Amino acid sequence: MLNASIKQLSAALRAKEISSVELTQSYLDRIVRLNPQLNAYITLNPEVSLAQARAADARLAAGMADPLTGIPVAQKDIFCAKGWLTTCGSKMLHNFVSPYDAHVITQFNNAGAVNLGKTNMDEFAMGSSNETSHYGTVKNPWDRARVPGGSSGGTAAAVAARLCAAATGTDTGGSIRQPAALCGISGLKPTYGVVSRYGMIAFASSLDQAGPMGRSAEDLALLLNTMAGFDERDSTSLQREKEDYARDLNKSLTGLRIGLPKEFFAEGLSGDVAKAVEAAIAEYKKLGAVIVDISLPNTKLSIPVYYVLAPAEASSNLSRFDGVRYGYRAPEYSDLADMYEKSRAQGFGAEVKRRIMIGTYVLSHGYYDAYYLQAQKIRRLIAQDFTAAYKQCDVIMGPTSPSTAFKLGEKGDDPVQMYLSDIYTIAVNLAGLPGMSIPCGFGANDMPVGLQIIGNYFDEARMLNVAHQYQLATDWHSRAPQL
Amino acid sequence: MQWEIVIGLEVHTQLSTNTKIFSGASTAFGAEPNTQADAVSIALPGVLPVLNKGAVERAIKFGLATGARIAQRSVFARKNYFYPDLPKGYQISQFDLPVVGQGALTIQVEPLSGNAKPYEKTVRITRAHLEEDAGKSVHGNSQGVTGIDLNRAGTPLLEIVSEPDMCSAAEAVAYAKALHTLVRWIGICDGNMQEGSFRCDVNVSVRRPGEPLGTRREIKNLNSFKFMQQAIDYEVQWQIDTIESGGKIHQATILFNPDTGETRAMRSKEDAHDYRYFPDPDLLPLEISTEWIEQVRGTLPELPQAKQARYVSELGLSAYDASILTASREMADFFEEALGDATGQAKICANWIIGEVSAQLNRDGLDMTQCPINAQQLGGMLTRIADGTISNSGAKEVFRTMWAEGGSADAIIEAKGLKQVSDSGAIEALVDEIIAANADKVTEYRSGKDKLFGFFVGLAMKASKGKANPAQLNDILKKKLAG
Numbered sequence: 001m002l003n004a005s006i007k008q009l010s011a012a013l014r015a016k017e018i019s020s021v022e023l024t025q026s027y028l029d030r031i032v033r034l035n036p037q038l039n040a041y042i043t044l045n046p047e048v049s050l051a052q053a054r055a056a057d058a059r060l061a062a063g064m065a066d067p068l069t070g071i072p073v074a075q076k077d078i079f080c081a082k083g084w085l086t087t088c089g090s091k092m093l094h095n096f097v098s099p100y101d102a103h104v105i106t107q108f109n110n111a112g113a114v115n116l117g118k119t120n121m122d123e124f125a126m127g128s129s130n131e132t133s134h135y136g137t138v139k140n141p142w143d144r145a146r147v148p149g150g151s152s153g154g155t156a157a158a159v160a161a162r163l164c165a166a167a168t169g170t171d172t173g174g175s176i177r178q179p180a181a182l183c184g185i186s187g188l189k190p191t192y193g194v195v196s197r198y199g200m201i202a203f204a205s206s207l208d209q210a211g212p213m214g215r216s217a218e219d220l221a222l223l224l225n226t227m228a229g230f231d232e233r234d235s236t237s238l239q240r241e242k243e244d245y246a247r248d249l250n251k252s253l254t255g256l257r258i259g260l261p262k263e264f265f266a267e268g269l270s271g272d273v274a275k276a277v278e279a280a281i282a283e284y285k286k287l288g289a290v291i292v293d294i295s296l297p298n299t300k301l302s303i304p305v306y307y308v309l310a311p312a313e314a315s316s317n318l319s320r321f322d323g324v325r326y327g328y329r330a331p332e333y334s335d336l337a338d339m340y341e342k343s344r345a346q347g348f349g350a351e352v353k354r355r356i357m358i359g360t361y362v363l364s365h366g367y368y369d370a371y372y373l374q375a376q377k378i379r380r381l382i383a384q385d386f387t388a389a390y391k392q393c394d395v396i397m398g399p400t401s402p403s404t405a406f407k408l409g410e411k412g413d414d415p416v417q418m419y420l421s422d423i424y425t426i427a428v429n430l431a432g433l434p435g436m437s438i439p440c441g442f443g444a445n446d447m448p449v450g451l452q453i454i455g456n457y458f459d460e461a462r463m464l465n466v467a468h469q470y471q472l473a474t475d476w477h478s479r480a481p482q483l
Numbered sequence: 484m485q486w487e488i489v490i491g492l493e494v495h496t497q498l499s500t501n502t503k504i505f506s507g508a509s510t511a512f513g514a515e516p517n518t519q520a521d522a523v524s525i526a527l528p529g530v531l532p533v534l535n536k537g538a539v540e541r542a543i544k545f546g547l548a549t550g551a552r553i554a555q556r557s558v559f560a561r562k563n564y565f566y567p568d569l570p571k572g573y574q575i576s577q578f579d580l581p582v583v584g585q586g587a588l589t590i591q592v593e594p595l596s597g598n599a600k601p602y603e604k605t606v607r608i609t610r611a612h613l614e615e616d617a618g619k620s621v622h623g624n625s626q627g628v629t630g631i632d633l634n635r636a637g638t639p640l641l642e643i644v645s646e647p648d649m650c651s652a653a654e655a656v657a658y659a660k661a662l663h664t665l666v667r668w669i670g671i672c673d674g675n676m677q678e679g680s681f682r683c684d685v686n687v688s689v690r691r692p693g694e695p696l697g698t699r700r701e702i703k704n705l706n707s708f709k710f711m712q713q714a715i716d717y718e719v720q721w722q723i724d725t726i727e728s729g730g731k732i733h734q735a736t737i738l739f740n741p742d743t744g745e746t747r748a749m750r751s752k753e754d755a756h757d758y759r760y761f762p763d764p765d766l767l768p769l770e771i772s773t774e775w776i777e778q779v780r781g782t783l784p785e786l787p788q789a790k791q792a793r794y795v796s797e798l799g800l801s802a803y804d805a806s807i808l809t810a811s812r813e814m815a816d817f818f819e820e821a822l823g824d825a826t827g828q829a830k831i832c833a834n835w836i837i838g839e840v841s842a843q844l845n846r847d848g849l850d851m852t853q854c855p856i857n858a859q860q861l862g863g864m865l866t867r868i869a870d871g872t873i874s875n876s877g878a879k880e881v882f883r884t885m886w887a888e889g890g891s892a893d894a895i896i897e898a899k900g901l902k903q904v905s906d907s908g909a910i911e912a913l914v915d916e917i918i919a920a921n922a923d924k925v926t927e928y929r930s931g932k933d934k935l936f937g938f939f940v941g942l943a944m945k946a947s948k949g950k951a952n953p954a955q956l957n958d959i960l961k962k963k964l965a966g
Contacts, residue, residue, distance in 0.1 A: 319572020363759035
């Protein structure tokens with residue numbers, strides 16, 4: 001049952017082979033047993049989860065079930081969920097119980113899914129290792145001395161350790177794909193605007209995008225069907241026809257043109273990752289795909305551009321956390337300015353403060369043109385690189401991360417080294433494109449390697465098809481860590 | 484020593500939408516604190532702004548009414564600063580791309596002193612932009628605690644910025660009044676200055692003729708025309724005195740204290756904020772189509788100046804009467820409705836409104852919207868004056884009754900027996916009787932004592948109990964007395 005796909009679980013639920021309450025309880029039991037080793041969850045609410053499971057069972061009995069009805073799904077703690085503690089990994093929100101549901105939560109609730117718990121994450125989604133969480137580091141289920149990646153590290157660890165059927169993540173610069181790669185699971189960041197950001201606590205608004213994380217492309221398609229869709233409460237949500245992301249899963253890949261950007265296979269990529277990715281490309285050739293060499297010349301600029309734009313937006317987005325209306329307030333202060341300073345100094349962690357300072361700096365009078373405006377211009381160039389590339393190919397592939405999971409604490413003192421681990425993922429966010437990561441083997445320390453698949457705008461169905469066909473031909477995605 | 488005064492205004496008009504500019508919360512004034520503060524108003528984590536089209540429509544209306552260019556694409560920016568009544572830590576405003584571009588407003592200036600004549604002046608409007616209002620800090624309710632009321636947070640404002648085209652307090656007040664009339668006229672703002680719906684910031688500087696502009700100081704938040712005039716007068720004198728006594732003006736934000744009649748500095752330029760404006764990534768650029776502009780143009784009422792010109796050219800009113808009748812939309816509407824199709828009666832209709840109606844309103848301390856008689860009632864009375872049913876004195880009686888007790892002119896004429904006698908036979912009989920009874924006076928009259936005509940009129944009126952049609956009576960008397 002732990003390794004069953006959502007499709008299989010859904011069939012079992014409909015066939016009354018198992019109830020949602022039983023399924024939910026078994027996951028909760030497993031979480032109680034294994035979470036202390038992994039710290040994948042921040043908040044559990046068993047009574048609420050089981051109540052949802054009972055409601056799902058009633059719905060199943062009434063024959064009104066959706067594909068996700070009764071399926072236990074974990075939610076990244078960045079999504080506001082009514083009645084749930086919603087911390088965003090920060091001390092700043094240690095006491096914030098959301099009075100409302102994010103759009104994503106509403107969609108899962110409407111589908112009858114069970115909210116199994118809120119998963120750990122880097123504070124305000126700022127990090128690539130999950131070490132910046134106020135609620136403690138998440139351990140990689142494949143090797144508990146190593147990081148799970150970030151910022152959706154709790155979700156990735158929970159999925160890999162079979163502590164949920166599937167889960168949600170968010171991706172601002174790689175926060176779905178990189179932890180998916182490091183934990184050996186599948187994750188998809190949709191085209192910007194496909195999933196509403198309403199109720200998703202903002203890091204960098206023009207880059208943030210929610211997406212599904214799970215054990216297979218097929219599962220992701222079902223999750224995305226529930227998550228995607230226009231929402232008038234998010235002005236950047238796109239008004240498009242509802243689509244079935246599973247519709248093309250079984251299409252043949254014969255003639256698929258896969259672009260391999262030479263910049264993704266250059267200096268900085270570790271040999272074990274390169275080897276696994278090259279093997280995956282060879283597998284795709286066997287499936288009938290054609291390889292095209294392409295170039296994304298501005299790739300190297302994506303990190304500096306990202307670390308201007310994302311902190312700029314974050315510095316403003318995080319201003320609301322001032323201790324006035326909700327969240328953490330310093331216990332002692334002398335006046336208003338002191339209250340702000342102490343509350344924010346004590347409520348935010350070091351990485352968040354670093355980014356607020358960078359963002360404040362680049363937006364300041366006299367620096368705005370040189371940093372923010374310049375970065376916006378390069379952002380357009382980066383997007384143009386992809387537009388040009390898609391004239392030659394259908395999807396782009398490469399490594400998700402330059403290395404497999406690194407050791408806890410290994411990069412903690414060197415933010416730039418940490419930032420570089422997102423070199424292959426960031427450009428996708430800057431361009432607003434969809435990107436995903438699927439497991440494609442194991443590297444030097446028997447740690448999982450992720451294959452990144454980047455699609456053209458709104459090409460999620462094709463990407464899922466590309467991933468699914470690979471997963472039919474290989475079994476990397478069904479490998480589970482020993483716990 | 485000669486001094487020139489240079490004044491520019493920034494006026495915040497609260498737009499008359501039912502809901503806030505970026506959320507569905509009510510904008511009604513006077514509710515219990517925080518009862519109109521929804522999730523967006525209090526800036527809960529994860530909430531997003533959605534632009535209220537009604538606010539945009541009102542901005543377009545203003546632009547069209549001032550002959551300004553409406554930007555096809557304008558951008559909302561974040562103005563970042565910390566204050567407890569600013570829940571997001573930034574205000575959504577417009578910075579370098581406002582919705583309304585350069586326009587102009589022609590004003591009538593009534594000089595405040597001397598025998599100077601009224602004159603016309605055109606003030607250039609630099610721009611007008613949409614933004615959200617902040618909440619309110621409520622001090623002094625309980626010891627040492629400041630309350631925050633976020634009911635007003637997110638109320639739509641149109642900030643209208645003028646060029647420094649005004650060179651006296653009289654001109655500044657005339658401009659502010661004309662603007663106040665205009666925004667109410669086109670129905671975008673209720674103009675209630677007590678409730679803060681129309682707030683003026685006045686930039687004042689002085690210079691010697693021919694010299695470059697002096698350093699300005701900005702008087703904040705004036706909410707009465709009287710205070711505006713007092714504040715400017717005081718500030719101008721203070722600046723002149725300061726410079727003449729060897730001092731320098733430093734840029735500053737100042738407040739006017741109505742109790743002392745003085746201005747004082749609130750903060751100087753040194754502690755001016757760096758607002759770190761940048762485009763709000765949560766909102767798409769505001770695109771306004773030509774069709775939308777034309778649609779709004781179709782809803783625009785005839786503007787005061789056009790109306791004034793038409794009253795003079797088509798209705799033959801004096802410029803003075805026309806300007807008084809167009810001082811407010813209510814007044815003009817009342818006039819036009821009372822007049823109906825009887826354009827030949829324009830002068831008499833104007834006289835009644837400017838005379839009796841205005842005087843009564845003044846006496847009762849009412850404004851046009853509270854007028855106890857409506858335009859149809861007055862129009863009905865004017866019809867009866869025109870068709871000779873009632874005399875002028877009868878009309879005054881009708882008006883008094885109407886004002887105090889209501890009712891139509893016809894009903895009052897009937898009830899009070901005010902119908903004048905226009906039956907020539909009856910008048911002739913009456914005149915014949917008088918001539919017969921006053922043979923001696925008739926002889927005197929016929930021998931040249933013309934002044935006696937009034938004596939006969941008086942007798943005839945008395946005999947008819949005031950109801951004889953005066954014109955008819957005159958004719959008949961003249962004829963009969965002539966022998």
